Amino acid sequence: MIVLSKEKLPIQREQDVVLFRNRIKELATKIGMSLVNQTKLITAASELVRNMLRYGGGGITYLEVVSKSSIPGVRLTFADEGPGIADVTLAMKDGYSTGKSLGLGLPGAKRLVNEFDIKSEPGKGTTVIIIRWKNGL
Amino acid sequence: MNKDTATYLKGKRKQILEKWMDNQVKDAALRDDLMSVAELQQQSEEFLTALLNAFGTPEAENTDSAGYETLIDILNEISISRARQGFSPRETNMYILSLKQVLGQQLEQNPALDPSKLSREILSINNIMDSLGMTTMETYIKGREEVILRQSNEMSEISTPVIRVWDGILALPIIGTLDSARTQVVMEALLEEIVATSSRIAILDISGVPTVDSLVAQHLIKTVSAARLMGAECIISGIRAEIAQTIVHLGIDLTNIYTKASLASALKMAFSMLNIQVTRGAKQNLGF
Amino acid sequence: MERIPILKMGPFLLVTIQVDLYDRLALTLENDLINMVSKTEAKGVLIDISAVSIVDSFMGRILGNIASMSKIMDAATVVVGMQPAVAITLVELGLTLSGVHTALDVEQGMELLRTKIGNLDTDEEGLYDSFI
Numbered sequence: 001m002i003v004l005s006k007e008k009l010p011i012q013r014e015q016d017v018v019l020f021r022n023r024i025k026e027l028a029t030k031i032g033m034s035l036v037n038q039t040k041l042i043t044a045a046s047e048l049v050r051n052m053l054r055y056g057g058g059g060i061t062y063l064e065v066v067s068k069s070s071i072p073g074v075r076l077t078f079a080d081e082g083p084g085i086a087d088v089t090l091a092m093k094d095g096y097s098t099g100k101s102l103g104l105g106l107p108g109a110k111r112l113v114n115e116f117d118i119k120s121e122p123g124k125g126t127t128v129i130i131i132r133w134k135n136g137l
Numbered sequence: 138m139n140k141d142t143a144t145y146l147k148g149k150r151k152q153i154l155e156k157w158m159d160n161q162v163k164d165a166a167l168r169d170d171l172m173s174v175a176e177l178q179q180q181s182e183e184f185l186t187a188l189l190n191a192f193g194t195p196e197a198e199n200t201d202s203a204g205y206e207t208l209i210d211i212l213n214e215i216s217i218s219r220a221r222q223g224f225s226p227r228e229t230n231m232y233i234l235s236l237k238q239v240l241g242q243q244l245e246q247n248p249a250l251d252p253s254k255l256s257r258e259i260l261s262i263n264n265i266m267d268s269l270g271m272t273t274m275e276t277y278i279k280g281r282e283e284v285i286l287r288q289s290n291e292m293s294e295i296s297t298p299v300i301r302v303w304d305g306i307l308a309l310p311i312i313g314t315l316d317s318a319r320t321q322v323v324m325e326a327l328l329e330e331i332v333a334t335s336s337r338i339a340i341l342d343i344s345g346v347p348t349v350d351s352l353v354a355q356h357l358i359k360t361v362s363a364a365r366l367m368g369a370e371c372i373i374s375g376i377r378a379e380i381a382q383t384i385v386h387l388g389i390d391l392t393n394i395y396t397k398a399s400l401a402s403a404l405k406m407a408f409s410m411l412n413i414q415v416t417r418g419a420k421q422n423l424g425f
Numbered sequence: 426m427e428r429i430p431i432l433k434m435g436p437f438l439l440v441t442i443q444v445d446l447y448d449r450l451a452l453t454l455e456n457d458l459i460n461m462v463s464k465t466e467a468k469g470v471l472i473d474i475s476a477v478s479i480v481d482s483f484m485g486r487i488l489g490n491i492a493s494m495s496k497i498m499d500a501a502t503v504v505v506g507m508q509p510a511v512a513i514t515l516v517e518l519g520l521t522l523s524g525v526h527t528a529l530d531v532e533q534g535m536e537l538l539r540t541k542i543g544n545l546d547t548d549e550e551g552l553y554d555s556f557i
Contacts, residue, residue, distance in 0.1 A: 014447050036325055039510040046481040094519060104482040108518040328509030335529050362521055363512040368505060368528035
């Protein structure tokens with residue numbers, strides 16, 4: 001996998017989310033991603049960035065344009081230094097929530113992207129990496 | 138190229154055309170099934186006139202020069218139309234190559250040329266004709282690519298025809314296996330059309346779907362759910378006996394979805410949902 | 426602070442969301458709308474989201490909340506104009522917005538609300554009849 005471009009965007013307040021979404025849209029449009037796939041990617045990102053603000057107290061996001069066997073895609077990294085998730089498997093289940101949400105955030109986001117990777121250590125923070133390929137289903 | 142040579146060839150235009158036509162007609166590759174001889178004659182005459190005119194210009198040996206503009210235009214048109222008509226590359230290129238031969242032979246008969254001059258002139262003509270041959274092939278391939286592109290576009294459109302059967306009612310006959318990739322295309326096409334036509338009901342006809350497994354069923358359910366979120370209702374029709382059996386055996390839950398055995402009964406249901414009444418009117422003389 | 430305007434049209438409230446929502450704006454809308462329903466005793470709420478390009482689980486929950494809360498106050502909620510890409514994404518996300526009525530555009534949404542009110546009227550009449 002080749003990284004074609006990389007930028008860093010800190011997320012501290014809710015207003016940062018709008019800028020973050022717009023930036024993803026620009027990147028996805030640039031690589032020619034279809035509207036439906038763009039919408040899925042941005043919705044997934046929106047879920048993850050909310051988790052980061054709500055549970056992790058904000059954090060850092062990386063937006064990258066990557067390419068694997070000449071198919072472009074967008075890779076997003078969400079890193080926070082919050083309390084972390086005690087049981088990642090449980091958190092990935094539909095309908096599970098420690099807050100008052102629907103519990104669709106993490107598992108829903110996973111369904112909306114092509115690649116999903118989550119690493120969490122209690123007390124140290126959580127890092128989620130997602131990729132959506134240009135023509136991925 | 139020598140000016141005298143150009144003038145000489147111009148004077149022999151009639152003979153050249155005759156021989157060239159002879160060569161083309163005699164050639165086994167002549168496709169009289171694709172093009173009549175009369176048509177070929179007219180096309181060749183037009184081309185030859187333009188070529189001999191170009192020979193007379195100061196930059197006769199540069200086929201990119203202004204003098205060749207008309208000629209290249211004609212040539213492009215010929216190659217593209219031949220590509221579309223289904224001529225092979227060889228058949229298309231023979232057009233230029235056979236003329237090259239005739240021009241060479243004609244020059245040999247020019248008494249004003251001594252052997253060294255002759256070879257120089259023939260070489261110069263060969264260069265020009267080769268360059269024209271190259272242009273022909275380039276355009277020919279471009280023409281073929283256009284054909285391929287058009288066909289592939291047509292194919293992807295054909296695979297998902299969304300039909301407006303009534304004001305406010307769409308029908309989508311699904312034919313062939315539904316995989317994830319195809320479902321996405323079908324789903325998007327249907328939802329876009331629902332918005333474009335403000336249709337409140339969509340009939341998904343699966344008579345042409347060979348098998349329905351749990352994955353296909355899931356795709357169908359997703360399509361119905363998405364349409365509902367937008368404010369449209371779906372009816373799934375064309376459910377054959379064996380498909381009904383598999384659905385029940387697999388334990389797929391379709392209770393929240395309207396299903397009908399045939400497209401006709403789905404249409405009837407759509408009518409009643411939209412409060413449309415279709416009645417048979419008084420007998421009219423329609424002329425049959 | 427940014428606010429989404431709510432229009433009153435007869436017995437209905439009309440909201441057209443023209444911007445992409447962030448969480449606080451959506452929460453403010455929920456608050457304002459429910460207060461308006463209570464104040465005006467509206468019988469129906471129509472939310473036009475045709476210009477909204479992203480609806481995630483939070484926004485979906487707000488829409489569901491508005492519908493449930495309005496229902497308790499005897500008002501029907503119709504969400505109109507959801508974009509195909511948004512609908513596909515919501516289904517994938519696992520959100521079906523049960524309890525929320527939907528329509529393709531404002532016109533059809535209004536029609537739906539009117540029939541809902543019509544049903545209500547006849548129901549109530551029937552209720553009175555049985556009392557008498």
